[in-house]
Each structure stands twice: as C-alpha cells, then as structure tokens.
Amino acid sequence: MKWIFSVDRNWHIGLNEDLLVRIPEDLERFKEMTMGQILLMGRKTFVSLKEGEPLPGRTHVVLTKNKDFYAPGIYIVHSKEEALACVDKLLQEQKREVFLIGGESVARLFMDETQEAYITHVEESFEADTCLPNLLKEGFFLAGKSPLYQGDYDYYFAHYKRKDGGMDRTWDLTKIFPDDEAFLEEFESVKEDAKKIGEYEGRLLESSSLLLEALKVRENISRRFEKLWTYGHLHHDSDTRISRYQNYQAQLRGASAKLSALAAYFEPELLGASWESIQALMEEKPELGDYEQLLKNLFRQKEHILSQKEEELLASLGEVMAAPSTIFSYLDNADFRFPLVKNEKGEEIELTQGNYILFMESQDRQVRKDAYEALYSVYKAHKNTLAATLYSHIKAQAIEAKMRNFPSARAAQLHGNSIPEEVYDSLITSVHDSLPAMGKYLDLRKKYLGLEELHFYDIYAPLVKEIDYKVSYDEAGEIIKKALLPLGEDYVKVVDQALKDRWIDVDERPGKRSGAYSSGCYDSAPYMLLNYQDNVSNLFTLIHEMGHSLHSYQSAKTQPYIYANYGIFLAEIASTFNEALLNDYLLKKEEDPKKRLYLINHYLETFKGTLFRQTMFAEFEKEIYARVEAGEGLSSEDFSRIYAELNHKYFCEKVVVDENISHEWSRIPHFYYNFYVYQYATGLSAATSFAKRVLDKEEGALEGYLGFLASGSSDFPVDVLLKAGLDMGSPQPVKEALEIFSSLVDEFEKLLELQ
Known part of the structure; x- marks a missing residue:
C-alpha cells in the first residue's frame, strides 16, 4: 500500500x-x-x-x-x-x-x-x-x-x-546521485564542461601534450555523462509511467546527440594523420600509451569514418535514428495492456509480460492456449505499427552502414568488435546440421505429453507433473552463492555484496520495464533488473544477470575507464557460464528423479532457447536486412511469412506453426539491437567450454576464465578469448555445445522411459 x-x-x-x-x-x-x-x-x-x-x-x-x-x-x-x-x-x-x-x-x-x-x-x-x-x-x-x-x-x-x-528488494539508486536535484546539477555541469571539447578542434596533433589533454577531457565528459545516463534510465525503467523520468530520458538522448556532435571532429582529425605519426607522439609522451588500444581500434576503422561535417550530421540525427527503438519500447512496456486470463482455479488474472511464462508452464493446456492467444491478440492488433517500426529501424541501420562504406548493416555491426562474418554464418550452418537432435527432443516432448499435435503453447509445458519446485528469491540468493563456489571465495563475496547492498530491483510492478538485464557504469554498481517469479526459471535468470554484473564489476575493478566496457560478443559468456555452474550444482545435489528430469529438461530448454532459437533469430535478421538492403519494402505479412518459414525449419516440422507464432517477431526487443542475438548462441558455446574446464579443474582453467572477466576491452574480443585459452575463430566450440545437447537428449530419453 x-x-x-x-x-x-x-x-x-x-x-x-x-x-x-x-x-x-x-x-x-x-x-x-x-x-x-x-x-x-x-x-x-x-x-x-x-x-x-x-x-x-x-x-x-x-x-x-x-x-x-x-x-x-x-x-x-x-x-x-x-x-x-x-x-x-x-x-x-x-x-x-x-x-x-x-x-x-x-x-x-x-x-x-x-x-x-x-x-x-x-x-x-x-x-x-x-x-x-x-x-x-x-x-x-x-x-x-x-x-x-x-x-x-x-x-x-x-x-x-x-x-x-522490502527495501532490500529494490535497487538503491541514491548511491549514483542522492536525489534528482543532484542529478540535474551534475547534468548542467556536464553540459557546460562539454564545451571544452570544442577547444581542441584543429589542434589535436599540435603536440603530444595537447593530444593527451584532449583525450582526458573527452574521457572525463564521457564518464560523467555515462553516470547521468545510468541514473536516468534506471529510474525510468523502475516505472516507465512517470513523466519526470520520461523527460529526463528525452533530455539525456538529446544531450547525447549534442555531445556526439561536439566531438564529431575528433576521429576525422586523428585519422587525417598516419598511424606512424600517432606512434611517434606516443613515444614522445609515454602516458599516451594508455590509449594505444583505443587509437589502434580507431585506425582499424579509418575507411569507415566520415568527414567531420558528415559525422556532425549523423550525430545530430542520433535521436531520430533511435526513434523506432524508443517507440517500440514505450509500446511494449508502457502502453500495451493484455487481457484477463483464467488460471487453473478459474480465477481471472491480468496477463503481463512477467507472468506469461508462468501461464506457458501451466499443466492445464487450456490455460496455456488462452494465455498464448491473449498475448498475441495484442501484437496482432498492432501488427502494422510494429512492422513499420521495425522496418524503419532496419532502414536506418542500412543507410548508416552504406554511408560508412560497409557492404551491409551486418558487416558494420560485426566490424565494431572485429568479428568475421564467417563466425555468424558458421553458427547458422552448424545449427542446421544439428536440427535432427532438436527434432528428436520435440518428438519426445509430444510423446510424453500425450499429444497428437504439438503447438507453440505446448513447448514450455512441464514434462514432470505434480512437482513442487518453487524457489523463492531469498532461497535463490543462497543457492547461487553455493553454485558459484568453483570460482573462488572472492567471487562469491561480491555476489553476496550484490544481494545485500541493493544492486537488484527484484519484483514485478505496474509500469516497471519487463524482462531482466544488468546495467550500470564505471562509477556505479552493476545494477540488475528482474521481474522475479518464484520458480527455477527465475533462479537461472538471477544467476545469469549476476554473471553479467560480476563481469562488469571485475572489468571496472581491473581496467581503466576506457577499457572497462566489453563488446557484446563477450557479454553473454559470463552469464551463460554461471547458468552452466548452477545446472551442475543442482544436478549433483538432487536425488529426486522427477526433479532431475525437470533440471535436465530445463538445461535442454536453455539450449533450445539460446542456441537454436537465438540462431533462428539471427537467421531472421540476416534475411530481413538482406531484403531491405536489396530495396524491398517489408510489410507485417512479409515479416510474418519469413518468420513462419524459419519456425518450420528450426522446429523440424514437429510443431504447428500457426498465425500467432508467425507474429512473434513483433514482440522481440532484441531485433532493435542490431545483430546482437547470435552472440547468445556463441556465448553459450564459449561458456560451455569454459565451464567444463573449470569444473574438471583443468590446469590454468580457473585463472584463464577469471583473467577473461578482468580483461574488459583491453584487446579485441577474439584475442581476449584466445588469451583465456579459447579459440572462437574455429567452429569447434559451437560443435562441442551441440554435441552436449545431443547427448542430453539421449539421457533425457532414458529418464523418461523410467518414469
């Protein structure tokens, strides 16, 4: 109250x-x-x-x-x-x-x-x-x-x-700024100090001292603005209905565009010089060596940096380019209201993004079907708006990629982290080769559920019935600390700090952003947003986001500000690694056959959702971007047709592909993140390999993994993993993960036969 x-x-x-x-x-x-x-x-x-x-x-x-x-x-x-x-x-x-x-x-x-x-x-x-x-x-x-x-x-x-x-179940944002007044005061100060960036225009290469000074000024403004952004967006996501934080978000987006415009000369001016002349300045001023990786990465992108005027123009269009994503976010999190759905007791409950999965896990098929149809009724009612929003986003990304001399938006996105496009395509090919194992798993699901047809509202239905496997949030905190002990006591102490020091906003509330994420900045805790429900799935979500947050924590603790962030290619490894440790811990301690079956099924679902489903998303992105870049206009019917065809392929014609699932593309926020989702699949592959080595206590495995967590962006992602002992340049990690999935399906079949 x-x-x-x-x-x-x-x-x-x-x-x-x-x-x-x-x-x-x-x-x-x-x-x-x-x-x-x-x-x-x-x-x-x-x-x-x-x-x-x-x-x-x-x-x-x-x-x-x-x-x-x-x-x-x-x-x-x-x-x-x-x-x-x-x-x-x-x-x-x-x-x-x-x-x-x-x-x-x-x-x-x-x-x-x-x-x-x-x-x-x-x-x-x-x-x-x-x-x-x-x-x-x-x-x-x-x-x-x-x-x-x-x-x-x-x-x-x-x-x-x-x-x-219950204050321990909300995040404490006063540690970023004590109140809105302090936030606004710093906001004004940053906007004023940012003007100093312009003072170095045309002078960056005058001397090594001036270059160092300019880099430090820009770094200072970036670091302070990142703190402002973190405060604003976390408050906004706590309750997206509050107009004050909506306004702060809008102001921050506007300020971000202006800051980008102020510094737009930076890259073109530096790239006007040769790499040899930059090296000479670094030799003259050893402190510039701290920026060597940053400068090296910049010169790698030299052919894709535009003229100063063009960069300023693009920077000024930042808000416009981001508009489709912003519109989708407000529709999905603040504006959409879902129908009432009857639960197993016949009680009418308002359907939400947070409780939808609970309905999908119901043992009552009619409850699942009603929730499934209720959810998609909202998205289908807005299909044209959502199609126009996604198409506009794709078009904007394609235009910028072309302006920057990339052959495609995908090439542009992967270039940012120096990831070869072959890694993306190899992932899709490897998953295609392993689809028979997915087909076998789906056949087992249909058989065990006793269904003539498997629908998409059946694929999360519990295979182990009448099982009490609820996990409260407090219990979840204790479980994950035990599961993560293979990483050492120092790691677990930070986990305990996260749970006690209010890094986490736990519960679902009206207006709160749906889903779960980890977010923070160099000068804040790595906060976590959850919409926790008392089940095993949310236990895995908690340890997943904790993996992200401790990756950020270790990087910030070890690296300077400019290298503390890490590319998204690395981002999903730590989170999925934690899930692997949790699964191992639970299976080792659990003797109840039904719960063991439940856990193996959950792990198979992780592979299905992370390796197969995210690869399907990746192929969908590849297809729709290719069509838009070829000059096609895509309507809601086009998106739905392409999406339906991929569902037929990835679910091996084992699941009925109906009109509802054909519209699933319209509710996936990651399609606004630009070729992001494939990294969930590569991340699972890398995490599976790392986890096996750590759990098997291979020599140097733990040190290598902890070194990876502390590396940030001090090197290119593929090289960071190589130093930790993992070669993602080969298809082997993906194949290893898929082999584990196949073996789990076989074990799952044996357990089912014993029931």
Whole structure:
C-alpha cells in the first residue's frame, strides 16, 4: 500500500475537509500515478472529491462507520479488516497498485500496511485541522526527491520507503546521485564542461601534450555523462509511467546527440594523420600509451569514418535514428495492456509480460492456449505499427552502414568488435546440421505429453507433473552463492555484496520495464533488473544477470575507464557460464528423479532457447536486412511469412506453426539491437567450454576464465578469448555445445522411459 498526499512544512494536509492548496502540476501527477489503480479513502475524502463522484478510471474503496452511506460505482467497507479483504480480492482479479489518498484517520489506521509514500511538500505553513505523521520519524527513509519547483507556492516531490518494508528488494539508486536535484546539477555541469571539447578542434596533433589533454577531457565528459545516463534510465525503467523520468530520458538522448556532435571532429582529425605519426607522439609522451588500444581500434576503422561535417550530421540525427527503438519500447512496456486470463482455479488474472511464462508452464493446456492467444491478440492488433517500426529501424541501420562504406548493416555491426562474418554464418550452418537432435527432443516432448499435435503453447509445458519446485528469491540468493563456489571465495563475496547492498530491483510492478538485464557504469554498481517469479526459471535468470554484473564489476575493478566496457560478443559468456555452474550444482545435489528430469529438461530448454532459437533469430535478421538492403519494402505479412518459414525449419516440422507464432517477431526487443542475438548462441558455446574446464579443474582453467572477466576491452574480443585459452575463430566450440545437447537428449530419453 502507498500513500499519496500533499503536505505543508508541518505535514498538515487539510482544513475543513478540503485541501490546503491546489497546485496544477501536483494534481496532474496525482492523476498520472493513480490512473487505473485502486484508491483507498475515508468517507469524508470521497465526498470531498469533485461533485462527490468517483474519479474516472480508478477503483474506489471507501471506509466508513456509517452503515447507511451509499454511493454508486464504489466499494463500501466498514472496518479495516473488511477493507483489506476487499483490496486483496481486487488485487487477485487484476494486479494493480493501492494508493491511500485520505484522510488523516484512515492514513494512521493503515500505517503498518503502508510501504511507500509519494508526498508533495509545499514550502509554506498553513492553518490546518488534519495532519500526517512525519514519515522520517515513523521508520521511513527518503528514497528520492525532485528539484524545488517555483511558482505561486514552491514545492517538491518526495518518495519515501519503509526501512523494513522490502527495501532490500529494490535497487538503491541514491548511491549514483542522492536525489534528482543532484542529478540535474551534475547534468548542467556536464553540459557546460562539454564545451571544452570544442577547444581542441584543429589542434589535436599540435603536440603530444595537447593530444593527451584532449583525450582526458573527452574521457572525463564521457564518464560523467555515462553516470547521468545510468541514473536516468534506471529510474525510468523502475516505472516507465512517470513523466519526470520520461523527460529526463528525452533530455539525456538529446544531450547525447549534442555531445556526439561536439566531438564529431575528433576521429576525422586523428585519422587525417598516419598511424606512424600517432606512434611517434606516443613515444614522445609515454602516458599516451594508455590509449594505444583505443587509437589502434580507431585506425582499424579509418575507411569507415566520415568527414567531420558528415559525422556532425549523423550525430545530430542520433535521436531520430533511435526513434523506432524508443517507440517500440514505450509500446511494449508502457502502453500495451493484455487481457484477463483464467488460471487453473478459474480465477481471472491480468496477463503481463512477467507472468506469461508462468501461464506457458501451466499443466492445464487450456490455460496455456488462452494465455498464448491473449498475448498475441495484442501484437496482432498492432501488427502494422510494429512492422513499420521495425522496418524503419532496419532502414536506418542500412543507410548508416552504406554511408560508412560497409557492404551491409551486418558487416558494420560485426566490424565494431572485429568479428568475421564467417563466425555468424558458421553458427547458422552448424545449427542446421544439428536440427535432427532438436527434432528428436520435440518428438519426445509430444510423446510424453500425450499429444497428437504439438503447438507453440505446448513447448514450455512441464514434462514432470505434480512437482513442487518453487524457489523463492531469498532461497535463490543462497543457492547461487553455493553454485558459484568453483570460482573462488572472492567471487562469491561480491555476489553476496550484490544481494545485500541493493544492486537488484527484484519484483514485478505496474509500469516497471519487463524482462531482466544488468546495467550500470564505471562509477556505479552493476545494477540488475528482474521481474522475479518464484520458480527455477527465475533462479537461472538471477544467476545469469549476476554473471553479467560480476563481469562488469571485475572489468571496472581491473581496467581503466576506457577499457572497462566489453563488446557484446563477450557479454553473454559470463552469464551463460554461471547458468552452466548452477545446472551442475543442482544436478549433483538432487536425488529426486522427477526433479532431475525437470533440471535436465530445463538445461535442454536453455539450449533450445539460446542456441537454436537465438540462431533462428539471427537467421531472421540476416534475411530481413538482406531484403531491405536489396530495396524491398517489408510489410507485417512479409515479416510474418519469413518468420513462419524459419519456425518450420528450426522446429523440424514437429510443431504447428500457426498465425500467432508467425507474429512473434513483433514482440522481440532484441531485433532493435542490431545483430546482437547470435552472440547468445556463441556465448553459450564459449561458456560451455569454459565451464567444463573449470569444473574438471583443468590446469590454468580457473585463472584463464577469471583473467577473461578482468580483461574488459583491453584487446579485441577474439584475442581476449584466445588469451583465456579459447579459440572462437574455429567452429569447434559451437560443435562441442551441440554435441552436449545431443547427448542430453539421449539421457533425457532414458529418464523418461523410467518414469
């Protein structure tokens, strides 16, 4: 439960059953935050609403001792217990937030149930007859506040959380900036200091000292802006509905484009010189040696860097080029609302991105089918918009690649990490060769489920029925620490720090971004966003994101800022490695045959989802980009036809490819990340090889892997892995992973026969 109130300096809230002051921006914020939610209030507060009518678009629960009180369109309760029961029933019907909006006696009555409060502080003292307790004296802490807004009355917005109210399940962003005011102050400072970048234009090569100075100024601005971006986007993703953070995101995107434009001369000016002259400057100024890998990588891209004017133009178009991705994100995370779906008990539950997989794992086939059809009904209803959005994104990437003298957008993307295109194509070929093993697995699934036809709403159905294998978040934290012990006590200590120091935003909430990710910057913790559900799948998600975060942590701890980040080719290795260790740990300790079968099935699903499915995504990207670059226009029907054909191929004609799954392309956010997904597959292959060596305690394996985690981008990705003992230039790691999948299918078949 959350409070939402306006108070004066003394925490006064009203006089004569009315508000003390009406500030338009505060009223708009109230409407924005409470729309679609449940409002709990006393009778006097309800009567004080406009014309004594319910507020549009919200559910009202009114607490009163007056047994004769009646008003249409609201829920009337007569005790605290009755109010809580009513609210609980409403939440079971549809997952929403509960806001307590007045008055004083009701607020105090539900103090123990209140976990958060959104308070508008008006910097005035008014005559009043009702007030709230000062939350800072009632076990709450200030989680964040806005700047002071000036007008007829000065005011600011504050967000309070209970100290013992699950704060350990939200991330602590005050460690980045204490509040929005500090964020905005630094934002203005960075924009002002960024002007210094322009002072070096035309002078970079005058002397080694000046070049070093310019590189350090640019690095400083980049590092500080990255911190701003992290604060802004994490707050935004905590609740995508809050307009303030939407505005900060827009401002940051605009500032990013301007910063890129300010520094647009940098690369062209440096590339105007020869590599030999740059080497001479480094010999003259040894401190420039810190930038050698950065400069070497720049000169590798010399033929793809445009003139200064062209770079400035492209930089100024940054927001426009990113618009399709931004539009998709808002549609998918903030605007789309999914239908109510009945669960196994016949209860109607609002379908969300977070609970969709739970419906897909239901043992009730009708529940699975209903959820599947409900989800895709939303995407099909917006198919033309989503097709236009994806097509525009592809077109933008293709145009920029052509401008930069690349033969294709794929070549441009892979060039950034010095990955040969043959690696991409070899992956697809290797997976094609192993499709018979996938076909065998799907046949086993159909047989064991007792189905005549396997549909896509069946492919996540549990093969082990009547098994209680729930894992709470607290249990998950303890499990992953034990599973990761092969990496050493120092590694596990950092995992414990992540769990205790609030690096993780755990629970699903209305407005919160869906999915899971790891994100941070050099000067922040490597935060993790989850939408945790109490099951084994989410246990694996937690350890997966922990792998990303500790990779970032070790790189930042070891490397200077300019080499702390790592290319996406490396990014999925640490996360998938952690999953391999977790699977090994669980299988070694688990004796229950049904749970062992469940775990092996889960591991097979990991291969299916990561190696086969992501490769299918990669082939889809390859196909649609090739068509757009050949001059074709792609409609929703074109996207769906291509996607359906690939599903027929990768699922070996074993699963019914219906209209719904043909639209799956429209809900995959990674298609806006530009040839990203293939690296999930190569990452699994590398991780499988690394994990086997570490678990087998091969000489030098642990040191090599930990060295990889600490390498950042100090060398090109393929070379980083070579130093750690893994050759991704050969198809061998992919083939090894596929051989493991095939052997797991055989073991799975034997276990099924014993059931």
